[in-house]
Amino acid sequence: MRMVDVIQKKRDGEKLSEEEIRFFVNGYTDGSITDYQASAFLMATYFSDMDAEEQGYLTMAMVNSGDQIDLSAIEGIKVDKHSTGGVGDTTTLILAPLVAACGVPVAKMSGRGLGHTGGTLDKLEAIEGFHVEITEEEFVKQVNDLKLAVIGQSGNLTPADKKLYALRDVTATVDSIPLIASSIMSKKIAAGADAIVLDVKTGDGAFMKTTEDAEALARSMVAIGREVGRNTMAVISDMSQPLGYAIGNALEVKEAIDTLNGEGPEDLTELCLVLGSKMLIAGEKAKDTKDARNQLNQVIQDGSALELFSKFLEAQGGNPEIVKNPELLPKAAYQIEVKSTTTGFITKMEADEIGVAAMLLGAGRATKEDDIDLAVGIVLKKKIGDAVKSGETIAVIHSNTENILQTESLLLDHIHIAQHAPERPKLIHKVMD
Ligand code: URA
Numbered sequence: 001m002r003m004v005d006v007i008q009k010k011r012d013g014e015k016l017s018e019e020e021i022r023f024f025v026n027g028y029t030d031g032s033i034t035d036y037q038a039s040a041f042l043m044a045t046y047f048s049d050m051d052a053e054e055q056g057y058l059t060m061a062m063v064n065s066g067d068q069i070d071l072s073a074i075e076g077i078k079v080d081k082h083s084t085g086g087v088g089d090t091t092t093l094i095l096a097p098l099v100a101a102c103g104v105p106v107a108k109m110s111g112r113g114l115g116h117t118g119g120t121l122d123k124l125e126a127i128e129g130f131h132v133e134i135t136e137e138e139f140v141k142q143v144n145d146l147k148l149a150v151i152g153q154s155g156n157l158t159p160a161d162k163k164l165y166a167l168r169d170v171t172a173t174v175d176s177i178p179l180i181a182s183s184i185m186s187k188k189i190a191a192g193a194d195a196i197v198l199d200v201k202t203g204d205g206a207f208m209k210t211t212e213d214a215e216a217l218a219r220s221m222v223a224i225g226r227e228v229g230r231n232t233m234a235v236i237s238d239m240s241q242p243l244g245y246a247i248g249n250a251l252e253v254k255e256a257i258d259t260l261n262g263e264g265p266e267d268l269t270e271l272c273l274v275l276g277s278k279m280l281i282a283g284e285k286a287k288d289t290k291d292a293r294n295q296l297n298q299v300i301q302d303g304s305a306l307e308l309f310s311k312f313l314e315a316q317g318g319n320p321e322i323v324k325n326p327e328l329l330p331k332a333a334y335q336i337e338v339k340s341t342t343t344g345f346i347t348k349m350e351a352d353e354i355g356v357a358a359m360l361l362g363a364g365r366a367t368k369e370d371d372i373d374l375a376v377g378i379v380l381k382k383k384i385g386d387a388v389k390s391g392e393t394i395a396v397i398h399s400n401t402e403n404i405l406q407t408e409s410l411l412l413d414h415i416h417i418a419q420h421a422p423e424r425p426k427l428i429h430k431v432m433d
Pocket residue numbers: 165174179180181183184
């Protein structure tokens with residue numbers, strides 16, 4: 001087989017075989033196919049698209065390019081959740097103990113991400129003593145005992161995706177739906193998921209800015225799941241404003257604890273119930289959404305989800321007292337209130353810019369080498385549609401430096417206030433399965 005023929009076929013909009021796609025992925029991973037041919041192939045895919053079958057082949061070729069985590073020693077259907085990323089998205093910290101308390105095993109592999117705040121791993125490390133350096137045997141045993149464990153990303157998962165993603169980044173081929181869909185799905189499958197629940201964000205603070213694009217991505221991933229035999233469901237949720245109120249690592253842990261206590265923000269709680277329901281159904285612990293929501297509400301109300309969260313923290317070296325006393329979390333030196341200069345209604349809260357404001361405080365990383373400050377961040381006091389008076393606090397900046405002028409002006413510039421009440425954005429745009 002010659003790579004030039006594979007490129008030409010895709011350029012001309014023809015369908016590729018499993019063999020041809022595997023030839024490309026394996027060749028690029030082992031270095032026998034060059035960057036310039038791979039670049040041409042990616043651009044041809046960008047313009048010519050791939051059908052569900054081709055996307056399934058691409059996904060599995062990337063899965064098979066490296067190690068796969070074997071979770072077969074864990075009883076039950078392992079359901080993983082993936083979010084395409086937003087601002088202040090604390091759902092994993094809540095969903096993991098929530099669905100585990102309902103009997104779905106949660107065996108989570110987590111890495112350190114780039115972004116406005118850290119990843120799930122960074123957030124958990126805001127809890128004193130907590131660590132993810134456990135062996136695979138300890139990991140499996142803990143999931144069987146407690147239904148919940150988190151392990152750090154290890155081994156050589158989907159090296160083809162790593163290499164291709166880096167090339168896409170410099171060839172203007174990141175925002176191609178078949179390439180994004182196969183990239184995300186390959187990582188979930190290599191990490192051992194039997195079933196996958198996707199939270200595809202849409203709006204200003206999301207990767208997919210429009211609902212149409214978000215839906216197209218979700219449809220592709222659900223179709224890949226069907227092609228490769230992993231039950232996959234998707235929810236399209238709103239990211240036109242940050243989720244919940246807290247943006248920052250320790251601040252989000254506290255928000256997660258509040259939510260597990262039944263006292264969380266309305267939007268965050270509802271999204272967790274929607275995604276959690278899908279996870280219970282995929283894990284065959286609930287027969288329908290009504291049954292699932294009843295079970296999830298039950299483990300919130302009777303305290304068992306929070307209790308499980310505390311046992312999980314303790315099992316991995318963390319201080320379990322944190323769930324009763326979130327004051328033990330790292331705290332920033334300064335809490336500075338940002339006040340509205342006008343009276344009216346919040347009409348817009350630009351999630352991405354608010355995320356940047358949190359990152360400037362040190363809550364997130366711009367490059368892999370950056371250190372992050374677990375204590376800092378922003379706690380919003382309002383959502384779109386809320387009334388606000390001149391002089392009223394709209395956000396609190398948690399900072400370890402006194403100079404917060406840049407963060408403050410970003411917040412004032414990107415939280416918009418007008419005279420007329422806007423329509424509140426819909427939280428769930430669509431549910432697909
Ligand atoms: N996230 C991924 O994991 N892969 C992509 O291609 C885009 C976003």
